[in-house]
Amino acid sequence: MKKKILVTGGTGYIGSHTAVELINEGFDVLIIDNLYNSEKEVLDGIEKITGTRPYLEIFDICDNEKLIDFFSRNKDISAIIHFAAYKAVGESVRKPLNYYRNNLVSLINLLEAMKKYSVPNLVFSSSCTVYGQPEKLPVTEDAPLQPAASPYGNTKQVGEAIIRDTVSSDENIKAIALRYFNPIGAHPSALIGELPRGVPENLVPYITQTAYGLRDELKVYGNDYDTPDGYCIRDYLHVVDLAKAHVVAVKRLTEEKNKSGYEVFNLGTGNGVSVLEAIQAFERATGVKLKYKVVDRRPGDIEKIWANPSYANEELGWKTVSTLDEAMKTAWDWENHIRKK
Numbered sequence: 001m002k003k004k005i006l007v008t009g010g011t012g013y014i015g016s017h018t019a020v021e022l023i024n025e026g027f028d029v030l031i032i033d034n035l036y037n038s039e040k041e042v043l044d045g046i047e048k049i050t051g052t053r054p055y056l057e058i059f060d061i062c063d064n065e066k067l068i069d070f071f072s073r074n075k076d077i078s079a080i081i082h083f084a085a086y087k088a089v090g091e092s093v094r095k096p097l098n099y100y101r102n103n104l105v106s107l108i109n110l111l112e113a114m115k116k117y118s119v120p121n122l123v124f125s126s127s128c129t130v131y132g133q134p135e136k137l138p139v140t141e142d143a144p145l146q147p148a149a150s151p152y153g154n155t156k157q158v159g160e161a162i163i164r165d166t167v168s169s170d171e172n173i174k175a176i177a178l179r180y181f182n183p184i185g186a187h188p189s190a191l192i193g194e195l196p197r198g199v200p201e202n203l204v205p206y207i208t209q210t211a212y213g214l215r216d217e218l219k220v221y222g223n224d225y226d227t228p229d230g231y232c233i234r235d236y237l238h239v240v241d242l243a244k245a246h247v248v249a250v251k252r253l254t255e256e257k258n259k260s261g262y263e264v265f266n267l268g269t270g271n272g273v274s275v276l277e278a279i280q281a282f283e284r285a286t287g288v289k290l291k292y293k294v295v296d297r298r299p300g301d302i303e304k305i306w307a308n309p310s311y312a313n314e315e316l317g318w319k320t321v322s323t324l325d326e327a328m329k330t331a332w333d334w335e336n337h338i339r340k341k
């Protein structure tokens, strides 16, 4: 019997890539998504890649009645991977209550349903945003968490705390929080990828849309930071590498290989890359010249962060394999694919 994995937000960017990897590893994938920031046609891409169309129910998990109804009809779920959440830092500053309600009510509903329907395992989408600007780099999982710089970041910190407290109060529930650094790129088939609505907030979709001619130029937010070239530094990892870490986490929980009921892992490459180096990688990988201009710093941006991924490397046996250039190339292939459709 295939193990059933519930993926909330499974038609989104990271969720869809994870659904592919789960299916490839022999899991039965059930998706709940409200399609707030994704399209159900994403299932076509997943099906073309894997030969299997995952089961999808379209509703909002903040709606507890619908969630309870879902669990009463779908028994024997081995694990939940919880992606469904809002994720725009700037928007969260303007609409904090939307972020707290959406990201926290959904999580509480899920945890209550896990208790009620005896679902034992949870993998949670967390973020390096929980570290704020770390004092020591590369950052390790035991680094002190700084006060969150945005309501979005706070929902990830509070979300982790809610899960940790739930696990310590209930021995039947185990969880892994995965702290992502900056996921970029797309599936090498170019059949699934990131689909931002409107003007992208994140760097790589902005780069690919500019290169395609949809935007005039990339605005680079500041080159007067205290970094070797003055540009902000991040740890960009290929979304397929990131997706594979979720499969490893699910196996660790379902095969009871976890060391404690609640574990946290950094998911990054370990390499700090500046915005300028990211632009150069894009140009090198695609042969396309990018128009960009340096403007003021973006409020809320931290100067530099990159992961120490040793704990994930050793404990999960997971590490990134794709290069920055490969990730940029797949992001470009995907941009071309969606525009030509």
Ligand code: UD1
Binding pocket: 087, 088, 089, 127, 128, 129, 153, 182, 201, 202, 203, 204, 206, 218, 219, 220, 221, 222, 232, 233, 234, 275, 298, 301, 302
């Ligand atoms: C942020 C969050 C991260 C969250 C992610 C999802 C923090 C520290 N990080 O990542 O937790 O998961 O958003 O949306 O809160 N840049 C430009 N021009 C642009 C866009 C970006 O120069 O048009 C620069 C930024 O200044 C930054 C880098 O590119 O240095 C990456 O930015 P972005 O892709 O938005 O991700 P983060 O802000 O790092």
